[in-house]
Amino acid sequence: MWVGVLNGLVTARCYYISIFMTVKLVYLLQLDSLRALVKGSQLTFFQREVLCALIVIEVHARDVTKMLVDENVKNVTDFQWSCQLRYYEVVKDMYPLEEGESAEIFQDEERLDTSAFYRQFSQNVEDVRALNAVFKYQNEYLGNSGRLVITPLTDRCYLTLMCAMHLKFGGAPAGPAGTGKTETTKVSSTT
DSSP states (O other), X not given: OHHHHHHHHHHTTOOOHHHHHHHHHHHHXXXXXXXXXXXXXXXXXXXXXXXXXXXXXXXXXXXXXXXHHHTTOOSTTSHHHHTSXXXXXXXXXXXOOOTTXXXXXXXXXXXXXXXXXXXXXXXXXXXXXXXXXXXXXXXXOOOSOOOOOOOHXXXXXHHXXXXXXXXXXXXXXXXXXXXXXXXXXXXXXXX
């Protein structure tokens, strides 16, 4: 949602700071309602984990929105916008089954045909973008676990690792023990 809203504002060349401030206010209200939900209600452990992960993501969205307003970003080609890790949905046309066509998987000794089976599902994909790097989001599910806090340093690590993978290189963050190198790499590898 965050990328869609801000991308729409920047694409429309909304120079009015008041519009960005309104969006920021909406994020603050969402964060406050999420905080109240976590603090005040009887949630299961898993529900609390999901909400805490969502709060971490929304706090990062709030901070980036503030930075974009402070940096006076006015175009989708501005560096501060293009260096953000963004998710875009790529909508593809559905190819419905024809009359009399079965959605069953066909398999014999020579081939396996799943095309009719998968045509009944959406073919939409998600693109993950940062600078000139574009990757398909692979929908990896790692369970319901806590989320790494996103700081400007982790943003820079994501950006560096995305660009390295785009150039067919790898990456190995270096630094003192206990600073989150492994967690940052694991999180960036799931995008």
